[in-house]
Amino acid sequence: MKNNLFSMVLKQIDIAAKKLNLDENIHVLLKHPERELIVAVPVEMDDGHTEVFTGYRVQYSSIRGPCKGGIRYHPDVSLDEVKSLAAWMTWKCAVVNIPYGGAKGGIKCDPFKMSKNEIQRMTRRYTVMILPIIGPRRDIPAPDVNTDAETMGWIMDTVSMFEGRTVLDIVTGKPVGLGGSLGRREATGRGVMIATLETLKKLGRDVSDTTVAVQGFGNVGSVAANLLYSAGCKIIGISDVSGAFCNPKGLGIPDMLKYVATSKNRLLEGYQGEADDISNEELLQMDVDVLIPSALENQITKENASKVKAKIIVEGANGPTTPEADKILGDRGIVIVPDILANAGGVIVSYFEWVQDIQAFFWDVDEVNKNLNRILCKSFEEVWSFSKEKKIDMRTGAYMLAIERVAEAHKQRGIFP
Numbered sequence: 001m002k003n004n005l006f007s008m009v010l011k012q013i014d015i016a017a018k019k020l021n022l023d024e025n026i027h028v029l030l031k032h033p034e035r036e037l038i039v040a041v042p043v044e045m046d047d048g049h050t051e052v053f054t055g056y057r058v059q060y061s062s063i064r065g066p067c068k069g070g071i072r073y074h075p076d077v078s079l080d081e082v083k084s085l086a087a088w089m090t091w092k093c094a095v096v097n098i099p100y101g102g103a104k105g106g107i108k109c110d111p112f113k114m115s116k117n118e119i120q121r122m123t124r125r126y127t128v129m130i131l132p133i134i135g136p137r138r139d140i141p142a143p144d145v146n147t148d149a150e151t152m153g154w155i156m157d158t159v160s161m162f163e164g165r166t167v168l169d170i171v172t173g174k175p176v177g178l179g180g181s182l183g184r185r186e187a188t189g190r191g192v193m194i195a196t197l198e199t200l201k202k203l204g205r206d207v208s209d210t211t212v213a214v215q216g217f218g219n220v221g222s223v224a225a226n227l228l229y230s231a232g233c234k235i236i237g238i239s240d241v242s243g244a245f246c247n248p249k250g251l252g253i254p255d256m257l258k259y260v261a262t263s264k265n266r267l268l269e270g271y272q273g274e275a276d277d278i279s280n281e282e283l284l285q286m287d288v289d290v291l292i293p294s295a296l297e298n299q300i301t302k303e304n305a306s307k308v309k310a311k312i313i314v315e316g317a318n319g320p321t322t323p324e325a326d327k328i329l330g331d332r333g334i335v336i337v338p339d340i341l342a343n344a345g346g347v348i349v350s351y352f353e354w355v356q357d358i359q360a361f362f363w364d365v366d367e368v369n370k371n372l373n374r375i376l377c378k379s380f381e382e383v384w385s386f387s388k389e390k391k392i393d394m395r396t397g398a399y400m401l402a403i404e405r406v407a408e409a410h411k412q413r414g415i416f417p
């Protein structure tokens, strides 16, 4: 399945193109990434031996603006995965109507088995290897799974050393003291919270009566869980790669956050608070109102979709639901807020960070959150009402709106030469 992610992307494009009655000459363009780069990343490991990692950067589209997308460090990173994530970034930026194309990068590695110095050397070498194609007006990387503000700081510093000046606008998700934006770290989780609350509002549900399970307790999942907890939802299930916990009376999210702040690899493993251990599979099947998959792709599949009991799924992760599972869930009347909308908060605030870096004028956090809220609520409303009007699910609606915008840009620009 893992190596077939891009076939899922193509299927999604085809469905939207058919519904849009898209010109075949544009449709064919949408199915090809503009540029795919594979690089060797040699690293001198702490014990003196040399390891050569494989890195990728795929620029799917720059038709609506500079390419934009995160960098992932994970053993499962492959060209197929990076290409798919780059395509999703393209639709994500289009659905929330920010002036970017889509890209993604990654290195096939296991950062949990590497020292911080090794990760830093790997990051700097990878940066140099992709330097010919990235740039503040061409392609602006950001964090993704197992990369964070510190990683972005190393990338910014490496590019700055090559340029002989400090280049703030080369990456987003940087530390705030290095040209990062206030609110960026929390932005994706905040966006997931906004999308969840907007859905509850549309469905006439009371926030304080809502139970939630969150898969993944990293950047996206932990922030989404905490903000929904603060908004009054009862978070009754949480998992990470080390296992899952549940408490029907509600988990102490602030306490769990405190635990992972100092735990090994920021995992919940060994957490002793008021909670029962369950399996990761059980977490996805919990009897909750809202399920928020915020870990990796391909988590809800045709094998477990019929066992999902949630009434609403808000996709914090990219591609957590396979197309087969999507159909099963849709037939069962489960409302799915698709990834390209639900987790767009991160790229929206990345856009704000880039704008602030270019202006060299920084906003306060209220300004950031106010603008995030404005853009996300507007996009949510567009997707919701378009889907209702066309009697389609939100994913198809979001794809149609996004692909129409990308297609329109192709039409307006034409093919060079």
Ligand code: NAD
Residues within 6 Å of the ligand: 143, 144, 145, 146, 147, 188, 215, 216, 217, 218, 219, 220, 221, 239, 240, 241, 242, 280, 294, 295, 296, 297, 316, 317, 318, 319, 343, 344, 346, 347
């Ligand atoms: P992260 O590395 O901070 O966190 C990932 C979390 O998922 C960790 O808690 C990890 O333990 C957990 N996990 C991994 N495998 C799991 C499994 N099999 N079962 C349960 N938990 C598992 O990564 P992140 O930045 O939070 O990204 C999570 C997802 O959100 C990814 O799909 C990513 O592409 C997407 N996303 C991230 C951002 C962002 O700004 N960071 C923006 C948009 C989308």
